[in-house]
Amino acid sequence: MAVVSTLLSKVRALAGHLRRGPTAVIGLMPDGPKEFNTAEKDVTTPTPRLEVRNLMRHFDGRLAVDDVSLRVMPGQVTCLLGPSGCGKTTTLRIIAGVDQQDSGEVLVDGALISDESTFMPPEARSIGLMFQDFALFPHLSVAENVAFGLTGPKPEQQKRVADLLKRVDMAAAVDAYPHELSGGEQQRVALARAIAPRPRIMLMDEPFSGLDERLKDDIRDTTLSVLKDEGTAVLLVTHEPDEAMRMADEIALMRDGRIVQVGAPYNIYNVPNDLKVAAFFSDINVISGIVNGSLVDTAFGGFLAPGHPDKARIDIVIRPQHLRIDFDRDGKGPNPTEQDGTPARGVVERARFVGRESLIEFRMDYDGSLLKATVPSVFLPDPGTPLWLMIRRERCFVFKSND
Ligand code: ATP
Numbered sequence: 001m002a003v004v005s006t007l008l009s010k011v012r013a014l015a016g017h018l019r020r021g022p023t024a025v026i027g028l029m030p031d032g033p034k035e036f037n038t039a040e041k042d043v044t045t046p047t048p049r050l051e052v053r054n055l056m057r058h059f060d061g062r063l064a065v066d067d068v069s070l071r072v073m074p075g076q077v078t079c080l081l082g083p084s085g086c087g088k089t090t091t092l093r094i095i096a097g098v099d100q101q102d103s104g105e106v107l108v109d110g111a112l113i114s115d116e117s118t119f120m121p122p123e124a125r126s127i128g129l130m131f132q133d134f135a136l137f138p139h140l141s142v143a144e145n146v147a148f149g150l151t152g153p154k155p156e157q158q159k160r161v162a163d164l165l166k167r168v169d170m171a172a173a174v175d176a177y178p179h180e181l182s183g184g185e186q187q188r189v190a191l192a193r194a195i196a197p198r199p200r201i202m203l204m205d206e207p208f209s210g211l212d213e214r215l216k217d218d219i220r221d222t223t224l225s226v227l228k229d230e231g232t233a234v235l236l237v238t239h240e241p242d243e244a245m246r247m248a249d250e251i252a253l254m255r256d257g258r259i260v261q262v263g264a265p266y267n268i269y270n271v272p273n274d275l276k277v278a279a280f281f282s283d284i285n286v287i288s289g290i291v292n293g294s295l296v297d298t299a300f301g302g303f304l305a306p307g308h309p310d311k312a313r314i315d316i317v318i319r320p321q322h323l324r325i326d327f328d329r330d331g332k333g334p335n336p337t338e339q340d341g342t343p344a345r346g347v348v349e350r351a352r353f354v355g356r357e358s359l360i361e362f363r364m365d366y367d368g369s370l371l372k373a374t375v376p377s378v379f380l381p382d383p384g385t386p387l388w389l390m391i392r393r394e395r396c397f398v399f400k401s402n403d
Helices: 002-020 088-096 142-149 154-167 183-197 213-230 241-247 265-270 275-281
Strands: 024-029 034-039 050-059 062-072 077-080 103-108 111-114 129-132 201-205 234-239 250-255 260-262 285-292 295-298 303-304 313-318 323-327 343-354 358-364 370-373 386-391 398-402
Touching: 024 275, 050 088, 050 111, 062 088, 062 234, 062 250, 062 303, 077 088, 077 213, 077 241, 088 129, 088 201, 088 234, 088 260, 103 358, 142 154, 142 183, 154 213, 183 213, 213 241, 213 398, 234 241, 241 275, 250 275, 260 265, 260 275, 265 275, 265 313, 275 313, 285 370, 295 313, 323 370, 358 386
Parallel strands: 077 234, 077 250, 129 201, 201 234
Antiparallel strands: 024 034, 050 062, 050 103, 103 111, 250 260, 285 295, 285 313, 295 303, 313 398, 323 386, 343 358, 343 386, 358 370
């Protein structure tokens, strides 16, 4: 009887397990069923390859790096993006170990490599570096340059060098010397050299800024695919939003020593935290107004400002490509739509063709303000031409004004 009841209790426990789903595991132990909750194990966040926690660095009493934290996973490219002097290079130098923070921690694969009292020397960090000024060794051939940091049996070194040179499309130049190569070719060799010892992390500081535009795209793509294949975590410093948008899985935008927003390129571009973040990625138009009963009066009609109190001054931000242009029909514009609201008339002040698109500046009848619109073709109306503008409301950002 006792055997039957033990069996029954095991069956009940098993039924309970099935109802609860697969995260609980039943152990049929000699002393009866035990439940091990493995839920914690299943959802464990993987350890970042590189983690920086609350980094601070002062120079002469001025904060250059102010509470910077970030995480980069293996095979992930994070771009540290920001204007000149915002603290990008200092952050990179601290991670590389050529400068030391006042406080904060740097971890590689979960292990502490530097804080106020710990300092692992740069050469022990398994971190590769690639800078604009990459300087290959002039007296060494391409193959010798790439093999420079390698250890271990010679045949393995040679295989690694040959594989990498093939990967960066430089196999034919194996015996050449740096002065015989173009800037772009030297950059490819520098990439192979940096990646050869299989660093766990690659730090890159404006690595493509010395190259001409035509070469850049090509080398960026090669670099990305090599680093992804190797599973290297990449932290790339740049002040060019286009480069960050093209290269990054994640962008960390810096301003005055702080990271002000982190996100995938699409998200940071389309959901900026504030006006300055929006302005960093493209030209913007700013339409300012005062909230009156949850609406703001603009040339384009009433504008909802949810979450902003009455009498608050707000900025409606819209990128030039999200303005629609329509023709003037004897003083009349297109009909209002739910999506675009009321059209507003402006007079062309200036129109220029700027590469793939035309940029038209308008002086608005409503308040004399200047708005910019772009169209993806050649459209160059004469100054003084009256035209109508509509704004795509779903593409507008509404921020509290800092004025
Ligand atoms: P850039 O894109 O121009 O290289 P950055 O964003 O990389 O700029 P950092 O080079 O990190 O900026 O500099 C951040 C601030 O710290 C700047 O104001 C800079 O002048 C200052 N700074 C950096 N290094 C030192 C130093 N060794 N001594 C004094 N001030 C420094």
